Each structure stands twice: as structure tokens, then as C-alpha cells.
Amino acid sequence: MNKILLIIRREYMTRVKKKSFIVMTFLVPFLFMAMYAVIFYVILNKEEFAEVEKIAVIDDSGSFRSLKSSTSIQYNYPAGTVEEARAHFKKSDNNYLLIIPSDKRNILLLSQKKPGISTVASIERQLSRINRTEKLLAAGIDTAIVNSKSNDLSITARQLTEEGEKDAGAWVAFGVAMLFSIMIYMSLLIYGVQVMRGVIEEKTNRIIEVVISSVKPFQLMLGKIIGVGMVGLTQFLLWIALSAISVTAAGLILLKDTDVSKIKTEQIKNTAGVQAAPAAGSTVGTDFLESLNTIPWTYTISVFIFYFLFGFLLYSSIFAAVGSAVDSETDTQQFMLPIIMPLIFTSIISINVVISNPGSPLAFWLSIIPFTSPIAMMVRIPFDVPAWQLALSMSLMIGGFLVITWIAARIYRVGILMYGKKATYKELVKWFFYKE
Amino acid sequence: MTETINMLSIRHIVKQYAQHRALDDVSIEISQGSIFGLLGPNGAGKTSLIRIINQITAPDKGEIILKGEKLGPSHISKIGYLPEERGLYKKMEIGEQMLYLAQLKGLSRADAATRIKYWFQKMEIESWWKKKVEDLSKGMQQKIQFIATVVHEPELIILDEPFTGFDPVNADLIRDEILELNRKGATIIFSTHRMETVEELCDSIALIHKSHKILDGKVDAIRNSYRNNTYEIEYLGEKCGFDDSAPFVTTNETATNEGYMITLKLTEGKSANEVLSYLVPKVRVNMLREVIPTMHEIFIEKVSQIS
Known part of the structure; x- marks a missing residue:
């Protein structure tokens, strides 16, 4: 036991002290933050980034004299006939030429270069709206009523639970599910491969013989897996902590001048019982925060840690067995595919199918089978999984881990001493049946 | 044991x-x-x-x-x-x-x-x-x-x-x-x-x-135990031939600075003393020693016997 601790300590310390670990740990959260900041900035200021499209309009119908220019689209109405405008278009600084015949059919948009989809869509929308309003007016209907904002309806998704109704927060749950399953998927691959590299390193360095004259191969394998797993866990915890810190910091800086006061005044209004239409901007933020609060974090994170640990233990023991069977990393390819396939398969299915229908039979089976359950179950967790399914999945996960580790260890103990032998699947089966 | x-x-x-x-x-x-x-x-x-x-x-x-x-x-x-x-x-x-x-x-x-x-x-x-x-x-x-x-x-x-x-x-x-x-x-x-x-x-x-x-x-x-009655003898002077009455068989002979070095194997039942008494009248014996096989020779002999 003491020796396993020594091995865990070495595996952990040598990795944590590496420059690449420190750089990754501190850089990744800030890269994410920076990425979000850029995305946020672009979304908020998207007009500034868009090129202004100049559109010359020749309107023979006379209905579209009042097209509204925006920051990205500017309309102008040159005088003259269609032919003149066409002839002049090439030389003008207009990007588009919109030709509307008097019967409003066969409206033509000429462009200098390939037309942008959003530009075309935007013009189409405006034309259609004006057209519709015109027809409604012609039919004697008050367009003020038709266009009133109060016509728009929205759905509030509320889930009926034991404690009463609560906000279903489907979109936030969706995001959390994605995030956690992607984290599991990435970590299984990244840290699993680290275990494999460690095994190959010991084998090619030939230090393996010195080490296993002191400890049992199984102790070494387990120590390595646990040590690398703890490195992964450390990295996650640091990432979560650093992200939390930077989000809070960013929030404080962004909210300082504007939103805080808005939210406060709103709260005061609400407590005073005044029914005021909330300002559009701040509701998005508070809705999001409220939805975040509806997610049972302790439960979700505990399940995440469970599936991370056991998924990692299961996959990395396979990775360890693969590492023991080869002499260099280039030889691993034939064994890698069958390991990675279920991971890729599950994550694609999870993101496309399971997440949109978390109660389906496919989602159920994927979240029960040990090889796929770490990813599939994490997708389902925010959408309330029945307790018995979670219990079944977890028991199978533990059972699967024990069986797979046992098989992997039997291959590992033989493989690490086989130098210069190209292992085949047949060979691995033979190794499995070797006596101690 | x-x-x-x-x-x-x-x-x-x-x-x-x-x-x-x-x-x-x-x-x-x-x-x-x-x-x-x-x-x-x-x-x-x-x-x-x-x-x-x-x-x-x-x-x-x-x-x-x-x-x-x-x-x-x-x-x-x-x-x-x-x-x-x-x-x-x-x-x-x-x-x-x-x-x-x-x-x-x-x-x-x-x-x-x-x-x-x-x-x-x-x-x-x-x-x-x-x-x-x-x-x-x-x-x-x-x-x-x-x-x-x-x-x-x-x-x-x-x-x-x-x-x-x-x-x-x-x-x-x-x-x-x-x-x-x-x-x-x-x-x-x-x-x-x-x-x-x-x-x-x-x-x-x-x-x-x-x-x-x-x-x-x-x-x-x-x-x-791998001794096989092989001796090395060095004598000085002219090269000397040995007749059939010699109690040994010469297996190797090389010239040295002052004389000759021969490797010989005793014939059955003869001893080193008999070799000396045969040689002394003929040549000036400078050295006689028994050749004990090296581990290298034993190794090669044993391994080649079996393969």
C-alpha cells in the first residue's frame, strides 16, 4: 500500500511540476475568458464590424419609397430608368442594384460581388412587410393593431415537482449538459493518453524492470492511473476556481457602472409591487442567473466527479494495457481506434440525439452501458434522471471498471516485459491467459 | 551439498x-x-x-x-x-x-x-x-x-x-x-x-x-575436471623431431625467440615426468606447464556439444 502511495506521488509530482501543466492550467481559463470576451464584444458591436452595403433602388411600383436604411444597409434612389441605372451600376459605388418592376413580380437584385445571405434576407423582409401592410390597408384593416408588440407571445417552461412548480430552465440545462459531457470526453482522452505515454516511457526506458522488481505490476499500473487521474482532477478544480474568479471579476467590472443600478431599481420596483415592464437587457442576465440557480450543483458536480473518476479508471486501464503492448507510440494506432470509437460515437450521438430527447430508449441504453455512460449520463443529468437508472448505471460502471481493469492488468503484466515484439490482438489474448 | x-x-x-x-x-x-x-x-x-x-x-x-x-x-x-x-x-x-x-x-x-x-x-x-x-x-x-x-x-x-x-x-x-x-x-x-x-x-x-x-x-x-593431459613445453636451441617412442603426441608447435614452444597431449597412462625424462637428453627444457582449459574453452565445448 505504502508503495502505491509512492508511485502515485511520483506520477503526480512529476506531471504537476511540468511547465506544460502549469501553462495549461493557467492559460486555458484565460483563453476561454478572452474568447468569450471577443465573442461578446463582436455580438454587442456587430454593426461596427459589418461593411456598409449601398443599395440603389429603382422602384417602378412606387410602393417602396420608404425603405429604412440601417447601419449595415443604406438605400438610395437614383433618378432615371432601369436601363440607365443598369448601365451606370458597374461604375457606381453601389454594391447592389434593386430593380422593382411596377407589378412587383420578378424583383431583381444585381450585385457587384456574390450577394451576402443576410443582406438579401434583410431586404426581402422589409419588402414583404411593406407589401403586407399595404395589402392590409387595402383590405381596410388597422395596421396599428396588427403590428402591435402585444401580439407577441412567449412561453414560460415550468416543471411540476414535489416542491411545486419551478423554472425548467431548459436552455441553461442544455448548456450545462453539453459542457459536462464535453469535459468528460476530453479528459478521458487527454489523461487516458497520458497514462499510455507513461507506460510506454517506462517500457522503452527499460526502467520497468527495476521498478517491478520492487513492486507488483498491478501496483505500478494502479499507482500510475490514480496519479494521472489526480493530476486531471487538480487541473479541473483549478480551472473551475480560476474561471469562477475571472467570471466574478469580469462581472464586477462590467456590471459596475450600468447594470447593477438597473437591477437594483428593478428589485425595488418588484418589492414595491409595481408591475413595470422590465428593461429587455437586464432580464436576460437575471433569467440566466435564476436558471443557473435552479441547477442542483452539488448533485451535478458529484455525479460528474463519479463519472469522471470511473470513466477515467476504466478507459485509462485499457490505455495502460495498450501502452504495455507496444514499443513506441506510433505502434498504438491499431489499438487506439476501438478505444476511441465508443467515445466519439457517444459524444456525437449525445450532442445530437440524447440532448434533444433525454428520455428516449437510445439515451437510456447509452447512459447504462459502462463504456458510453460517462458521456451519455452527463448529458442526461440536468434533465432529471430516475434514481434507479442512475443507480443501475453507476453499479454497472463500477462493475465494468473492475472487470476491465482485471483484464487490462493481466495483459499489462506480460506486455511490459515483451520488448521488440509486435503485438497483435491474438497475442494480447494469449498474454491474458498466461499464468502468473 | x-x-x-x-x-x-x-x-x-x-x-x-x-x-x-x-x-x-x-x-x-x-x-x-x-x-x-x-x-x-x-x-x-x-x-x-x-x-x-x-x-x-x-x-x-x-x-x-x-x-x-x-x-x-x-x-x-x-x-x-x-x-x-x-x-x-x-x-x-x-x-x-x-x-x-x-x-x-x-x-x-x-x-x-x-x-x-x-x-x-x-x-x-x-x-x-x-x-x-x-x-x-x-x-x-x-x-x-x-x-x-x-x-x-x-x-x-x-x-x-x-x-x-x-x-x-x-x-x-x-x-x-x-x-x-x-x-x-x-x-x-x-x-x-x-x-x-x-x-x-x-x-x-x-x-x-x-x-x-x-x-x-x-x-x-x-x-x-576439464584437464585433458595437455602440456606446454618450451625448449631452447635447434628444432627437434620426436620419434614414435615419445610418450606424447604433439598438437601444436611454434617458434619462439630462442627456441620452440610445443603443445602436447600425453598418451594413455603416461605422466609429465616421463615426458621430461624423454626430452631432457634431447633438448634444453626451459619450461613445462600443464594447460588447464579456460572457462571460455569449457563454455564453447559444452555449448557446442549440445547444439
Whole structure:
């Protein structure tokens, strides 16, 4: 036991002290933050980034004299006939030429270069709206009523639970599910491969013989897996902590001048019982925060840690067995595919199918089978999984881990001493049946 | 067999790999405090046997007794093993690495640190503590690995080709360290192809060939038992022919500075004295000595007999 601790300590310390670990740990959260900041900035200021499209309009119908220019689209109405405008278009600084015949059919948009989809869509929308309003007016209907904002309806998704109704927060749950399953998927691959590299390193360095004259191969394998797993866990915890810190910091800086006061005044209004239409901007933020609060974090994170640990233990023991069977990393390819396939398969299915229908039979089976359950179950967790399914999945996960580790260890103990032998699947089966 | 308890008794060991029997009923006794040579051509089964002694693998049949006890996990700290294929963690600091390996052998961290420092001083390599293995030359790495093998003061030290990779100066240094450890009571097992090493250092040997032990015993006794009445004689003066009445057959003759050197084999029932009394009237005999086969010759003879 003491020796396993020594091995865990070495595996952990040598990795944590590496420059690449420190750089990754501190850089990744800030890269994410920076990425979000850029995305946020672009979304908020998207007009500034868009090129202004100049559109010359020749309107023979006379209905579209009042097209509204925006920051990205500017309309102008040159005088003259269609032919003149066409002839002049090439030389003008207009990007588009919109030709509307008097019967409003066969409206033509000429462009200098390939037309942008959003530009075309935007013009189409405006034309259609004006057209519709015109027809409604012609039919004697008050367009003020038709266009009133109060016509728009929205759905509030509320889930009926034991404690009463609560906000279903489907979109936030969706995001959390994605995030956690992607984290599991990435970590299984990244840290699993680290275990494999460690095994190959010991084998090619030939230090393996010195080490296993002191400890049992199984102790070494387990120590390595646990040590690398703890490195992964450390990295996650640091990432979560650093992200939390930077989000809070960013929030404080962004909210300082504007939103805080808005939210406060709103709260005061609400407590005073005044029914005021909330300002559009701040509701998005508070809705999001409220939805975040509806997610049972302790439960979700505990399940995440469970599936991370056991998924990692299961996959990395396979990775360890693969590492023991080869002499260099280039030889691993034939064994890698069958390991990675279920991971890729599950994550694609999870993101496309399971997440949109978390109660389906496919989602159920994927979240029960040990090889796929770490990813599939994490997708389902925010959408309330029945307790018995979670219990079944977890028991199978533990059972699967024990069986797979046992098989992997039997291959590992033989493989690490086989130098210069190209292992085949047949060979691995033979190794499995070797006596101690 | 001696009455005293041997350091290591290897009894009827059988090791079977899928299609290949690596060891077939091998029994060897190694007495305490001896320097033992484990010989054999490549692929004979030496490594398999060493791995079994180190408990890296287990035998299919047979047992190993270490100082009267059946070999078990408690003996790991009593054995030091230097594998033929040397290797250390390339990116790990040497000091840390030595501490790790010593602790795996059961030393406490403090004990390990003291002993490693002692060895580093003795080898004059204290400045290497913070270096990484990849920054050292191959010979330097070998030194480090030798220290890692003996740092826990094992009673049984198994060295697989210990001198390969060393320059003559360092090879001598390591040889002296090995002899000193042996004087302090450690039993040494050499696995080697170098017969000079065997003759110089080993008390006893066992020769393994094609999974069987084909020869074992004390080096002197083995060599003596392979005497085949061959003598070397040097005489001075003119070349001399020998007639049929000579009590020997000449197998080789070479000219020396002042005379001739002949290798001869006695004919049945004759002795060295009769050779002398035959030669003395004819030539001036300068030297006569019996040729005792070298381990090298015995090795080749035994191995070629069987293959």
C-alpha cells in the first residue's frame, strides 16, 4: 500500500511540476475568458464590424419609397430608368442594384460581388412587410393593431415537482449538459493518453524492470492511473476556481457602472409591487442567473466527479494495457481506434440525439452501458434522471471498471516485459491467459 | 551439498511460455558470501531465471529458497537488481529518482537520502543531484544505476552484464565496489558472457543452455575436471623431431625467440615426468606447464556439444 502511495506521488509530482501543466492550467481559463470576451464584444458591436452595403433602388411600383436604411444597409434612389441605372451600376459605388418592376413580380437584385445571405434576407423582409401592410390597408384593416408588440407571445417552461412548480430552465440545462459531457470526453482522452505515454516511457526506458522488481505490476499500473487521474482532477478544480474568479471579476467590472443600478431599481420596483415592464437587457442576465440557480450543483458536480473518476479508471486501464503492448507510440494506432470509437460515437450521438430527447430508449441504453455512460449520463443529468437508472448505471460502471481493469492488468503484466515484439490482438489474448 | 544454509536455493524451476519452455527443471545452489557466475548463450533462459529470482515473474513449477525461507514479497528489500537493459526516468531529477527507487525498495525517505548522499560522495558525483538523466553521458547513467541497485544494502546483488558501457577506468571502479560489497557480506550473482570476468571474480558458476543447466560447480574444480593431459613445453636451441617412442603426441608447435614452444597431449597412462625424462637428453627444457582449459574453452565445448 505504502508503495502505491509512492508511485502515485511520483506520477503526480512529476506531471504537476511540468511547465506544460502549469501553462495549461493557467492559460486555458484565460483563453476561454478572452474568447468569450471577443465573442461578446463582436455580438454587442456587430454593426461596427459589418461593411456598409449601398443599395440603389429603382422602384417602378412606387410602393417602396420608404425603405429604412440601417447601419449595415443604406438605400438610395437614383433618378432615371432601369436601363440607365443598369448601365451606370458597374461604375457606381453601389454594391447592389434593386430593380422593382411596377407589378412587383420578378424583383431583381444585381450585385457587384456574390450577394451576402443576410443582406438579401434583410431586404426581402422589409419588402414583404411593406407589401403586407399595404395589402392590409387595402383590405381596410388597422395596421396599428396588427403590428402591435402585444401580439407577441412567449412561453414560460415550468416543471411540476414535489416542491411545486419551478423554472425548467431548459436552455441553461442544455448548456450545462453539453459542457459536462464535453469535459468528460476530453479528459478521458487527454489523461487516458497520458497514462499510455507513461507506460510506454517506462517500457522503452527499460526502467520497468527495476521498478517491478520492487513492486507488483498491478501496483505500478494502479499507482500510475490514480496519479494521472489526480493530476486531471487538480487541473479541473483549478480551472473551475480560476474561471469562477475571472467570471466574478469580469462581472464586477462590467456590471459596475450600468447594470447593477438597473437591477437594483428593478428589485425595488418588484418589492414595491409595481408591475413595470422590465428593461429587455437586464432580464436576460437575471433569467440566466435564476436558471443557473435552479441547477442542483452539488448533485451535478458529484455525479460528474463519479463519472469522471470511473470513466477515467476504466478507459485509462485499457490505455495502460495498450501502452504495455507496444514499443513506441506510433505502434498504438491499431489499438487506439476501438478505444476511441465508443467515445466519439457517444459524444456525437449525445450532442445530437440524447440532448434533444433525454428520455428516449437510445439515451437510456447509452447512459447504462459502462463504456458510453460517462458521456451519455452527463448529458442526461440536468434533465432529471430516475434514481434507479442512475443507480443501475453507476453499479454497472463500477462493475465494468473492475472487470476491465482485471483484464487490462493481466495483459499489462506480460506486455511490459515483451520488448521488440509486435503485438497483435491474438497475442494480447494469449498474454491474458498466461499464468502468473 | 553443504550443511550451512545457502543464500539461494533454486529448486527444480520450470518456466513455460506459450510455445517455449524457458527453463526446464533447473536447480542451482548459491552459497552465502560467494560471487556466482550465471553463464549461458543468448536466449538460454538466464533472464527468465533472474526475473523469477526478482519475483518479476513466477515459475510454473519448483521453488526458490532465500536463506532458508521461501521467496516472498518480504525479500524484495534484500535483493538488488541491475538489469542488462539499463534505464532511468529521463526527465526526472537524479536525486529525486534515486530517492524514489530506494523508497520502493523499502527504505524510509530520510534513510534513503543519507545513503544516496554517501554514495554520491564516494563516487564524487554530488553535483549531479539536481541534474536530469537525459543530461548525463551513458557511462554516468550506468554509475547512477549501479548506485540505485545497491543503495538499500541488499544481501543478494544480481548484476546482468554490469561492465558493459563502462570505460576501463570506471569498469575497474565498479569492480572494486562490487568486491568491497562482497567483502562486507553481500552475495553477488553475475550474469555475463565475459569469461575473463568469470575467471577473475567468480567462485562458482552455473551454465545454462537451451533451458537446462548443463554444468555447475566451483570454477577451479570445473577447470580441473576439464584437464585433458595437455602440456606446454618450451625448449631452447635447434628444432627437434620426436620419434614414435615419445610418450606424447604433439598438437601444436611454434617458434619462439630462442627456441620452440610445443603443445602436447600425453598418451594413455603416461605422466609429465616421463615426458621430461624423454626430452631432457634431447633438448634444453626451459619450461613445462600443464594447460588447464579456460572457462571460455569449457563454455564453447559444452555449448557446442549440445547444439
